[in-house]
Amino acid sequence: MKQTAPASDDGLKLSAWLPYRLFLVAAQVARPLERFYGETFGLSQAGWRxxxxxxxxxAANASEIRxxxxxxxFAVSRGIGQLTELGFAVRRSGKSxxxxxAVSITRSGRAAFNRIAALGSAIExxxxxxxxESERVTLDSALTRLEGESARIDAGGWRALRDDAGTP
Amino acid sequence: MKQTAPASDDGLKLSAWLPYRLFLVAAQVARPLERFYGETFGLSQAGWRxxxxxxxxxAANASEIRxxxxxxxFAVSRGIGQLTELGFAVRRSGKSxxxxxAVSITRSGRAAFNRIAALGSAIExxxxxxxxESERVTLDSALTRLEGESARIDAGGWRALRDDAGTP
DNA sequence: GCGATATGCTTGCACTTTGCAATTATATGT
DNA sequence: ACATATAATTGCAAAGTGCAAGCATATCGC
Structure with missing residues (x-):
């Protein structure tokens, strides 16, 4: 007598599922960098971005950053707060x-950025x-389209997706 | 007199930086799905994975899942805990x-999985x-190599990266 | 055997991050 | 001038995370 599983998969295999594969590479690669700027500068992920x-x-205002x-x-506001506390950015209320x-980077902010960016570039x-070379070109153009489509998917929310599929 | 920036970029542009682009697609695409399984089943990201x-x-033990x-x-343990509380999985202590x-999925766990997987497949x-078609093939094989390299990067930690670059 | 040590996993607790309601400050329409 | 709209911020509760310590089980050395 078995009650654990009728074994009728929908056929989604996590390790072959494109979003998971993208996530995996991004996450694995981000971890050492996060550790670096976290330990060295006390910077959060939002702060780094x-x-x-x-x-x-x-100079950028919060909406542009967002x-x-x-x-x-919220994250932008807190991130800017963190950066100003660390002395990496200054806020000046806009003219008009x-x-x-307007938020701009300071001298020491740029110094920190350069050190982080050096690691980031090494990763890339x-x-x-x-x-x-040809794979790089293909990946670049494919990613551009995936960015567009993922933004639409995000904007549509899950109800729109359900209607795409066979309405479960 | 300006004190905001000497303007000497390391040339890392966030929106063109491969790890960020991968992250962006993964994150945007994951958000609606997370919302769905969160609202519908009270499942966390770890739980879903x-x-x-x-x-x-x-059947799988915690290490295989990890x-x-x-x-x-820790996350695995808590995720399994969540799944068993929801009635989506059962734990049975191993024979030998x-x-x-050994953790296995239950009937209702599989039902939930199928509904989530349907959305996941729609996204993909x-x-x-x-x-x-040729882009898909290229992306698939490129991603396989990126997965391998990102795992190595993660395992090496940031000190190894710094040595790659010009030791900042 | 049986204590010492190793392994796999879990729990508790402090810490951080996140989501959201409410708030402040400024601008614009009537 | 007053109501409404917009940009950003703050406070607080809830959720998530990291890590030390703990528990159960297995294996080694004697």
Missing amino acids: ILAVIAERD RACALDP DRRFA TRLLARLS | ILAVIAERD RACALDP DRRFA TRLLARLS
Whole structure:
């Protein structure tokens, strides 16, 4: 007598499921970097992403950061708070509309960014070294489309997905 | 006089940085699914992953799950606890070595899994629809190598990475 | 045998992160 | 000037995480 499983899989195998595979690579690769900036600077993941964004713009308000980092407004606010506490960013209330505060990176923020980015680049280099030139090109263009589609999937929520499938 | 930035980037642009791009797709796509199984079954991310793993084996011990899910032993233990509380899995202490408890999925666990997997497959289908057949093949083989390399990067820790780069 | 040590897993507890309601500050429409 | 809208922040409860210590079982050395 067995009551554990009728064994009628839907056929989703975790290790072969594209979203999981992407997640796995991203997570494994992010872990050492997170450890580094966590231990060295006391920076959180959100903090690092925001730092990276303000390093490549000359000033950004919270909404721009939110869009660029895929973070919610709360996380952005807290991340900016963390960065200013660490002395890595400064807030100056905007000139025209003072609801938007401009955030910019400081000298020491940039120094920290550069050290983190060096590790980040090393990671990317090691990953890319495993791919041929044509694979890199293909991956780049494929990822661009996947980014677009994933944004739509996210925006639609799960109800939209259920309607895609055979309405379980 | 400006004190905000010497503007000497290391050239890491977040939105073009491979790990971030992978993360972004994975995160955006995972969010609706997480919402679904969270709201519907009260399942956590770890719970879902473990459920997926025991759905494709007939029984698994905690170590096998840990390897298959890239979770630490604590998370596995708690995830199994959650699944048994929900009635989605049962633990039976192993026959030969009773330190290893065999975990198997139950009938209702499989029912839940099938509903979640249906959404998961819908997501994957929508993503793959954006790619040509040859892109899918390339992505598959590229991802396999990236998985291997990312596991090595993770295992090596950040000190090994620093030595890769120009020792910052 | 049987104590010492190793292994697999679990629990408790402090700490961190997250989600959300409520709040503040500013701007805009009437 | 007052109501409403928008951007950002804060406070707090809930959930998640990391780690030390603990429990159960197995294996080794004698």
